[in-house]
Amino acid sequence: MELRHLRYFVAVAEERNFNRAARRLHISQPPLSRQIQQLEGELGVTLFERGCRPLELTDAGRFFFGHAQQFLARSVELKTMTRRIGQLERRLSVGFVASTLYGLIPQLIRRFRQQSPEVAITLLEMSTTEQLQALKEGEIDIGFGRIRSEDASIRRVILREEPLMVAVAADHPLCACSPVTLSMLHAETLLVYPQMPRPSFADQVLAIFRERRLTPQRVVEVRELQVTLGLVAAGEGVALVPECLRSLQRQDVRYLPLQGAQLVSPIIMSTRLLDESADIRLLESMIYQLYAEQGVSPTENTPAETANELINHQ
The missing domain is CATH 1.10.10.10 (Winged helix-like DNA-binding domain superfamily/Winged helix DNA-binding domain)
Known part of the structure; x- marks a missing residue:
């Protein structure tokens, strides 16, 4: 045949x-x-x-x-x-969701550029779903997203289960409470992002409420992260955001801790399943080292390797 x-x-x-x-x-x-x-x-x-x-x-x-x-x-x-892996020019395209830029990704890119200045790096903002398609079409070589999914041609590594926080206006009554529980948000307008494409971080947040049989009084879908924080600052609602946003300093927004061990959002690294190119291996070893410095052990999300084998790649 x-x-x-x-x-x-x-x-x-x-x-x-x-x-x-x-x-x-x-x-x-x-x-x-x-x-x-x-x-x-x-x-x-x-x-x-x-x-x-x-x-x-x-x-x-x-x-x-x-x-x-x-x-x-x-x-x-x-x-x-x-064709992508066999290209003569050494270049690396990295897909990312916006919130990962407030974590370790910028530091990772700086380290890689210092060690491999001959490799041209391109950074492309795209949703997790878009990243998976872009990997298969050869548009990017590695992606950093937040949505869990399965694809036989993609290798996925959960780098961290990042705690979520509540973003509220600086004068919001919840600022007097610590920590905040999800049930305390029942009467609030919940701002979720992004509107498109779906599934997205918005669906992840809504699922957290749904799994606990909680229904926010009002849900407003917002185009993207920065607009969400602007609406929070204006007192238009509250939002669940990843912990890494603490690095985004705003005088008009407060980030409050959430009570609950499972109130997390994963940071997931995606590569083509059998892509063993030297630049990909180097980037992976650097990200593992960065997380090891924080005491975090990544875990494989495909059966290709065990978690122990993954750690041995460091």
């Missing part, structure tokens, strides 16, 4: 007509029919109900169609990622 057999089969299955599929593939109809017959002969099954107009897939055809689509998509990803 060859890739062209899969491409031909998928085209016929999607067009539900041999003539239209042949035009789409820029070949004539008779050779296309022969290729499909060869594929059926190799599999030992009938893939199409040929007496139907338009064509219908058999049960075996529907099963094969779903897997063929996935296989072709993975083959395109493999081609793109291999």
Whole structure:
């Protein structure tokens, strides 16, 4: 079985007509029919109900169609990622969500540039979901996000479970309370960000309330982090934010600790599953060292390695 057999089969299955599929593939109809017959002969099954107009897939055809689509998509990803890793010019593209810039990421980039000044680094702000797609399309080489997800072609490492805080206006009555509980926020307007794309940190925050059967009186979706903090300062509501935002000093905003061990947001590093390039390994070893200096041990989020093996990479 060859890739062209899969491409031909998928085209016929999607067009539900041999003539239209042949035009789409820029070949004539008779050779296309022969290729499909060869594929059926190799599999030992009938893939199409040929007496139907338009064509219908058999049960075996529907099963094969779903897997063929996935296989072709993975083959395109493999081609793109291999080209990216094999490029002659040494450059590194890093995707990040905005809040990670208030943590260790800037320090990591400075260290890497000092040690590898010949590598051109590009920083791109994008959501966690966008990072995963960009990795597969070869647009970035490493990403730092916050949303948990699974993808067979992506290796994910949870660098830290970062505690959440409540951001309130400097004159808010909650400033007299320490620590604050989620139930104390019931009567407040909850500001969540970003609005798009979803899922995002906003969904993470809403899930925290939902899991505890708490419903804020009012929820307002805000475009991005800086706008959220501006609205907090104006007394328009409160927001749950990562602990790293303490480094963002504002006289009109206070960051209050939250009571609850599971009130956290992960910082997740994502790379292509089998990308073992020297620059990626160096960047990983640096981030592990930075977190080790803080007494934090990253944990693997894929079965590729155990947590112990991960720590040994430091």
